[in-house]
Amino acid sequence: MKFAIALYSAAHAPSSRRALRFAEAALAGGHEIVRLFFYQDGVHSASSNIVTPQDEQDLAQQWSTFVSNNQLDGVVCIAAALRRGVLNNDEAARYQRPAVNLQAPWELSGLGQLHDAIQSADRLICFGGP
Amino acid sequence: MPKSLLIISRQSPWSGINAKEALDIVLAGGAFDLPIGLLFMDDGVFQLVPEQKAAAVQQKNLTANLQALSLFGVEDLFACGHSLSVRGISPAGLAVDDVEPLSAEDIRTLIDRYDQVITL
Numbered sequence: 001m002k003f004a005i006a007l008y009s010a011a012h013a014p015s016s017r018r019a020l021r022f023a024e025a026a027l028a029g030g031h032e033i034v035r036l037f038f039y040q041d042g043v044h045s046a047s048s049n050i051v052t053p054q055d056e057q058d059l060a061q062q063w064s065t066f067v068s069n070n071q072l073d074g075v076v077c078i079a080a081a082l083r084r085g086v087l088n089n090d091e092a093a094r095y096q097r098p099a100v101n102l103q104a105p106w107e108l109s110g111l112g113q114l115h116d117a118i119q120s121a122d123r124l125i126c127f128g129g130p
Numbered sequence: 131m132p133k134s135l136l137i138i139s140r141q142s143p144w145s146g147i148n149a150k151e152a153l154d155i156v157l158a159g160g161a162f163d164l165p166i167g168l169l170f171m172d173d174g175v176f177q178l179v180p181e182q183k184a185a186a187v188q189q190k191n192l193t194a195n196l197q198a199l200s201l202f203g204v205e206d207l208f209a210c211g212h213s214l215s216v217r218g219i220s221p222a223g224l225a226v227d228d229v230e231p232l233s234a235e236d237i238r239t240l241i242d243r244y245d246q247v248i249t250l
Contacts, residue, residue, distance in 0.1 A: 008250065039151070039155075040147075040148070040151055040250070079154065080151065083147070110158070111154060111158035112158055112161075114155065115135070115159050115162055115164055118133060118135060119133055123246075124246045124248070126249070129249065129250050130140070130141050130146075130148045130250060
């Protein structure tokens with residue numbers, strides 16, 4: 001089955017961990033993930049500037065490794081990210097901000113990518129949210 | 131045949147960015163000519179209250195965006211009748227035209243009708 005996975009919560013939220021475990025299980029079960037789309041506070045789950053205590057899980061790092069290792073399409077909503085200060089090199093330069101906290105494998109793009117993923121997936125699975 | 135998507139918007143317009151971000155998904159889908167429905171539920175029905183004074187809380191008013199939905203080809207607008215009623219909001223005279231109030235039973239049928247559902 002083809003899954004699109006949307007995440008609406010930050011890396012410290014239980015739903016971010018559940019989403020990652022679901023994604024891992026989906027691949028392990030032989031399914032396909034057409035795209036991960038991080039929206040609302042989910043953009044924080046892609047931040048490369050998160051520092052967790054040594055005895056706690058670093059979910060943002062785990063997400064990044066998972067996406068890289070499996071060569072997945074990891075998209076972070078650009079409007080939601082800008083609003084929350086999650087910027088890649090280009091956006092930090094564009095808006096003259098001092099820090100970059102979004103790097104490969106993540107890409108910033110628009111909500112069209114969510115709709116596109118919904119169209120090409122059999123199922124959309126959402127995690128987190130208000 | 132494109133897949134249809136129902137957005138269930140459950141947050142009031144003044145409780146943060148959630149209502150606007152839910153609406154942005156709807157508008158983006160409309161811009162791509164996708165079959166999109168929007169259901170206001172729980173505190174989300176507060177988005178439909180007319181004459182909101184957004185400027186008083188230094189916010190932008192969502193009402194104009196909601197009223198523009200038909201220009202984006204989004205015409206399937208629904209509200210949970212129970213959510214309206216317990217908040218004392220009359221289904222007549224909402225800020226947005228042609229919002230259909232639904233019973234719990236109608237909502238079950240509605241959700242069944244759509245291929246995908248996003249609740250925010």
